[in-house]
């Protein structure tokens with residue numbers, strides 16, 4: 172795995188994500204790194220936390236927990252289906268298992284296991300996957316999960332969360348440890364800037380509204396929140412009052428927040444590092460078409476696989492830059 | 508102590524009589540439901556009865572009692588077997604068995620832990636139960652809880668790759684508070700297991716995966732009891748019983764018939780079957 176390349180990832184000075192931090196004094200940090208740190212702290216506080224991994228603990232960062240609490244860490248080998256079943260079994264004896272691997276393998280390889288023994292059985296299993304989206308980088312399409320949110324969102328009882336930065340990730344991990352029921356959390360490999368306000372606290376099902384735009388509102392998740400903020404700034408300079416919403420819980424969707432911004436502007440744009448089919452864009456369209464039909468444009472991966480490259484290049488290649496969002500907005504407005 | 512209300516039964520004759528009753532319940536349920544899995548429910552009766560009534564600590568009044576032993580029916584299509592045992596054990600009123608597979612019944616076509624307290628985990632998609640059993644066994648061990656975990660699989664089911672992932676896990680983590688059973692009835696849906704996708708040599712495979720393997724006649728109550736005792740004494744590795752069985756056991760015209768895998772008895776077949784079992 173090209174671990175070195177993460178230096179030049181979305182954190183670089185020129186990059187779209189890196190250029191738009193809220194808290195410039197805090198160095199960008201990968202959400203997976205925060206996961207490793209938060210999990211370690213949780214492990215110190217709570218005996219009931221157990222962690223499973225499928226031979227990727229160095230990449231998912233569960234290795235920190237593993238080193239500190241070897242008796243509560245289970246490396247399952249390269250066997251994701253067995254990992255999910257074992258996690259379900261552990262939860263049925265009162266443990267709170269966090270099961271981690273790459274998002275592709277977690278949600279794809281073990282989908283039926285998640286469906287039966289986690290969702291249908293409604294077990295208290297926390298699926299925290301890293302390496303979501305194209306910013307996985309050089310490893311290419313086989314390792315870039317672009318369908319994971321869709322796969323998890325379709326499952327009854329599942330909560331789906333995509334944090335936008337490291338601080339939100341810490342808040343998410345602590346929150347879901349106290350929540351009873353299946354949760355899927357999608358984290359990234361690349362470093363991302365801090366964009367959430369210092370006093371922000373994540374709540375399941377509650378979006379964070381940075382600003383409500385009178386002309387357009389961008390509903391984003393994950394690394395696209397920072398990019399959406401940059402796009403909003405560019406659009407505002409061009410006279411379009413643009414709002415940004417961090418929809419970090421994709422299921423259950425915050426319909427209240429969505430209605431509010433949909434009613435205040437003529438256009439909604441969704442932005443996600445995921446297929447536009449079945450993810451955030453899909454969820455927003457489903458909700459708005461039934462509750463308050465307004466034009467929606469979806470920025471995301473348009474029915475294709477990813478490819479190799481560095482994360483910044485891939486963001487450009489797949490049309491996920493702030494400029495791409497700006498273009499999408501302007502096209503939509505000019506054609507309306 | 509919050510133990511089994513029935514107390515444990517070790518008398519072979521008594522267990523055989525319970526097995527007979529369970530077979531009758533299964534046939535009754537399936538006939539009323541008009542659909543369901545006859546062959547695989549009947550083949551696993553004797554092992555399941557021995558496990559539930561001679562070995563397990565459980566309390567139907569308190570299905571989630573934390574010190575209970577756990578039973579996982581990995582081959583979830585044999586749900587009528589699990590329900591018949593649970594009815595006999597007193598988990599729910601006996602009349603409920605007539606609702607199998609009916610709308611809003613707790614007795615779903617395949618076991619659902621959210622519909623029926625006492626079902627440990629939902630099953631029905633084959634190949635998953637052993638992983639869950641491992642997780643439970645590991646969780647109990649972390650808590651120094653001496654409770655045990657039992658898991659019944661089908662012989663066709665062990666074609667699933669996940670079974671062998673779990674087999675590795677159980678040996679790797681030296682899970683010895685688990686006893687698995689393979690209901691080795693030789694048949695799956697499309698035909699004989701050896702013809703569809705050979706699993707032989709089954710004993711050697713489990714042994715090579717690090718398990719203590721005991722071959723038994725899965726319809727001989729004495730042999731089953733002896734094997735379950737032996738399993739309890741095995742330390743540092745998991746135990747699997749290869750229960751050599753006959754699919755459809757107890758009803759001559761279902762026995763060894765691949766066609767009765769997923770077909771319920773007709774009313775006429777039911778009458779004949781009941782007579783056979785009562786006279787047998």
Ligand SMILES: Cc1ncc(C[n+]2csc(CCOP(=O)(O)OP(=O)(O)O)c2C)c(N)n1
Pocket residue numbers: 546547548550582584631632633634660661662663664665690692694695696754768
């Ligand atoms: C993953 C999965 N694939 C297919 C099926 C459909 N199915 C139900 S029973 C069965 C055959 C099972 O054979 P075996 O394990 O030998 O069970 P038994 O003979 O004891 O009935 C199949 C293929 C299933 N339930 N789950």
Ligand SMILES: [Mg+2]
Pocket residue numbers: 661662663690691692693694695700
């Ligand atoms: Mg079979």
